[in-house]
Amino acid sequence: MLMGDVEAAKVEPSRKNGWNLPPSRKQVVAWTVLIILGVLHFTSLVPALRTSWQPVAHIVPAVVLTFHLIVHLTAMSIDPSDDNVLQNKCPKLKIDRSKHEHVIENSHCNICQVDVAVTSKHCRACNKCVQNFDHHCEYMNTCIGGKNYRWFIATVVSAVVAIAWESGLAVMEFVTYFTDQASRRILQPYIDLGPMQHYKEADFKIFLQSVPHEVWLTMLAVYFVLGFLAIALFGQLLGYHIYFIYHNMSTYDYILAQRRKSQEVVASNKKCCHKKKNKVHPAPDSSPTNYGNSTSLSPPDIQTPTDPENNNNSSKLAPSLDQYTLHVINKCVTTNRLLPPLQGDKTAGLQTVVDIEM
Numbered sequence: 231m232l233m234g235d236v237e238a239a240k241v242e243p244s245r246k247n248g249w250n251l252p253p254s255r256k257q258v259v260a261w262t263v264l265i266i267l268g269v270l271h272f273t274s275l276v277p278a279l280r281t282s283w284q285p286v287a288h289i290v291p292a293v294v295l296t297f298h299l300i301v302h303l304t305a306m307s308i309d310p311s312d313d314n315v316l317q318n319k320c321p322k323l324k325i326d327r328s329k330h331e332h333v334i335e336n337s338h339c340n341i342c343q344v345d346v347a348v349t350s351k352h353c354r355a356c357n358k359c360v361q362n363f364d365h366h367c368e369y370m371n372t373c374i375g376g377k378n379y380r381w382f383i384a385t386v387v388s389a390v391v392a393i394a395w396e397s398g399l400a401v402m403e404f405v406t407y408f409t410d411q412a413s414r415r416i417l418q419p420y421i422d423l424g425p426m427q428h429y430k431e432a433d434f435k436i437f438l439q440s441v442p443h444e445v446w447l448t449m450l451a452v453y454f455v456l457g458f459l460a461i462a463l464f465g466q467l468l469g470y471h472i473y474f475i476y477h478n479m480s481t482y483d484y485i486l487a488q489r490r491k492s493q494e495v496v497a498s499n500k501k502c503c504h505k506k507k508n509k510v511h512p513a514p515d516s517s518p519t520n521y522g523n524s525t526s527l528s529p530p531d532i533q534t535p536t537d538p539e540n541n542n543n544s545s546k547l548a549p550s551l552d553q554y555t556l557h558v559i560n561k562c563v564t565t566n567r568l569l570p571p572l573q574g575d576k577t578a579g580l581q582t583v584v585d586i587e588m
């Protein structure tokens with residue numbers, strides 16, 4: 231690099247792991263929900279169960295949550311950077327677009343200033359190259375790559391198990407509030423009542439403090455809704471990663487494959503519409519260059535991730551999934567700030583794909 235380049239370039243900070251400040255909004259929300267659900271479980275749900283069931287209701291989620299905390303914090307703490315980036319002490323530079331069209335060129339990162347592995351990608355959010363890049367996770371506020379992928383999967387699995395257990399207990403207690411009023415065999419506040427006492431006199435608690443029955447039922451309903459949303463989110467995430475693992479592909483590979491496929495569909499539809507239009511309305515001035523959005527699908531714009539600028543791409547296959555799946559993965563990806571959502575004009579999206587490194 232020339233001295234002039236160094237002087238002109240700005241040094242850009244990079245993130246090491248999920249502990250770097252500031253925390254992401256989703257990271258704060260995830261931890262808040264995790265803590266609220268956990269504390270409520272041990273101080274509100276378990277005490278309402280009959281005494282003989284309480285040890286199991288304490289131990290099972292305690293073990294799962296402890297495991298979750300260990301793997302979650304480990305996944306957050308690992309620096310998934312490319313090995314050469316870790317060894318390289320040069321500062322990260324702001325890329326000079328007048329000199330470099332793309333961040334990674336011929337396996338050399340122009341920001342990290344080092345040669346990187348072919349599976350490495352430069353994450354915009356972390357501003358560093360990540361080995362075996364999978365995706366940038368905002369819930370952990372760090373990149374997920376080869377070095378922390380297993381810990382990430384263990385985090386998602388344990389979260390699904392813990393939340394399913396806790397939400398299931400909330401639903402069971404909500405139902406038994408109504409069904410156990412006479413038999414009084416499941417909920418301890420009912421069991422504690424004398425034979426002549428009305429069920430309305432039962433002592434239900436939140437945070438170990440007595441509350442009116444309506445408040446306790448509302449807490450259960452809110453708990454279940456929160457738990458259901460969390461299970462839907464993490465369950466869906468887990469389903470995708472099981473699919474990716476089965477097909478030996480990364481999230482990044484999948485996104486690129488879906489975008490290529492979407493590009494092909496749009497190009498095919500536009501060609502089809504153009505042929506129909508010419509057939510029905512053979513306007514004298516119509517020409518192959520005068521239809522649709524000429525800027526969106528011209529051959530130079532239809533670049534694939536295997537173009538030179540994206541030489542580290544390792545896409546393997548383009549699985550066939552429906553539009554709902556595309557919507558979901560778009561949502562997932564855009565919330566991770568990797569790529570913009572797929573829209574009618576795919577050229578802009580594709581350009582961003584090839585420029586994902588920066």
Ligand SMILES: [Zn+2]
Pocket residue numbers: 339340341342343351352353357358359
């Ligand atoms: Zn880099």
Ligand SMILES: [Zn+2]
Pocket residue numbers: 353354355356357365366367372373374
């Ligand atoms: Zn990242």
